[in-house]
Amino acid sequence: xxxxxxxxxxxxxxxxxxxxxxxxxxxxxxxxxxxxxxxxxxxxxxxxxxxxxxxxxxxxxxxxxxxxxxxxxxxxxxxxxxxxxxxxxxxxxxxxxxxxxxxxxxxxxxxxxxxxxxxxxxxxxxxxxxxxxxxxxxxxxxxxxxxxxxxxxxxxxxxxxxxxxxxxxxxxxxxxxxxxxxxxxxxxxxxxxxxxxxxxxxxxxxxxxxxxxxxxxxxxxxxxxxxxxxxxxxxxxxxxxxxxxxxxxxxxxxxxxxxxxxxxxxxxxxx
Numbered sequence: 507x508x509x510x511x512x513x514x515x516x517x518x519x520x521x522x523x524x525x526x527x528x529x530x531x532x533x534x535x536x537x538x539x540x541x542x543x544x545x546x547x548x549x550x551x552x553x554x555x556x557x558x559x560x561x562x563x564x565x566x567x568x569x570x571x572x573x574x575x576x577x578x579x580x581x582x583x584x585x586x587x588x589x590x591x592x593x594x595x596x597x598x599x600x601x602x603x604x605x606x607x608x609x610x611x612x613x614x615x616x617x618x619x620x621x622x623x624x625x626x627x628x629x630x631x632x633x634x635x636x637x638x639x640x641x642x643x644x645x646x647x648x649x650x651x652x653x654x655x656x657x658x659x660x661x662x663x664x665x666x667x668x669x670x671x672x673x674x675x676x677x678x679x680x681x682x683x684x685x686x687x688x689x690x691x692x693x694x695x696x697x698x699x700x701x702x703x704x705x706x707x708x709x710x711x712x713x714x715x716x717x718x719x720x721x722x723x724x725x726x727x728x729x730x731x732x733x734x735x736x737x738x739x740x741x742x743x744x745x746x747x748x749x750x751x752x753x754x755x756x757x758x759x760x761x762x763x764x765x766x767x768x769x770x771x772x773x774x775x776x777x
Contacts, residue, residue, distance in 0.1 A: 509538045509652060514716075518729050519654045525647055532644040538623075538652065543580040545626050547619035553641060554633050564619050567629060578625040586614040623649060658730045665725065665737040672696065672740045675747040682750060699757045700743065703764050704735045735768055 510533050511519075516526045535553055539545055547564050556563045573579060583602035602615060610617065621629070623645055630642035673693055680688040698708040705712060709724050716727040725733060739760050746756045765772055 514727060518727055519651055528644055538648045542622040543620045545621045547621050550626060554637050573625055579619050579621045582618045584616045584618050661730050661733045661737060665733050668737055668740040672744050675744045679747045700736060700739045703761050704732055739764060
């Protein structure tokens with residue numbers, strides 16, 4: 507599986523306009539895999555516009571720079587597309603590796619090399635050209651983006667759950683205090699109150715600011731720090747709802763909690 511990101515996702519991860527352009531260009535040319543040993547050396551060879559044929563290039567680089575199998579790269583043997591209509595035996599990689607290169611070639615079996623990201627970066631450096639330098643920058647940037655996206659999801663997924671839990675507490679509170687079910691506008695009032703504490707804006711104002719379509723969730727556009735603060739306030743709001751505290755009193759208290767808990771971060775935004 508390869509990782510691709512939209513401009514919206516790159517924005518919430520804090521990428522600059524230049525970084526976003528680089529990723530949007532290269533993620534189609536050099537798709538970043540989920541795991542090591544999934545980056546095709548053949549695709550990298552094609553992108554770097556190497557003068558030598560693929561097999562000569564990759565074997566030469568492995569030998570010259572002492573890259574290690576199963577540490578820097580893995581080898582896979584791929585059968586012809588029409589293998590069902592041929593006499594090529596369907597072995598595993600271990601069996602094909604025992605055949606001579608000439609025998610594999612005669613059978614139409616391709617030897618493919620799948621590289622670690624570190625080996626990709628090193629190969630890009632070795633080639634010492636503009637294409638290599640840009641590709642290396644892309645790999646380095648994507649490692650950072652993948653790490654930050656993992657951290658973002660670790661906050662956003664629990665935040666979604668806590669919003670549902672908070673909605674259930676709103677339902678119970680409305681029934682206890684006002685003897686009726688909560689409406690969509692009741693949920694919106696609570697969400698906007700918390701949104702304003704964290705961002706200074708309502709959901710609608712944020713949607714306009716981020717050009718967010720009406721059918722999408724604005725919190726999917728917010729950075730990790732904002733979602734982390736929303737998660738904190740949603741949990742605290744549930745406690746206050748169970749205490750049957752009124753809306754205005756709750757929002758005032760949540761605002762103070764937010765200021766104290768995230769004071770350095772809040773001060774930095776103000777500055």
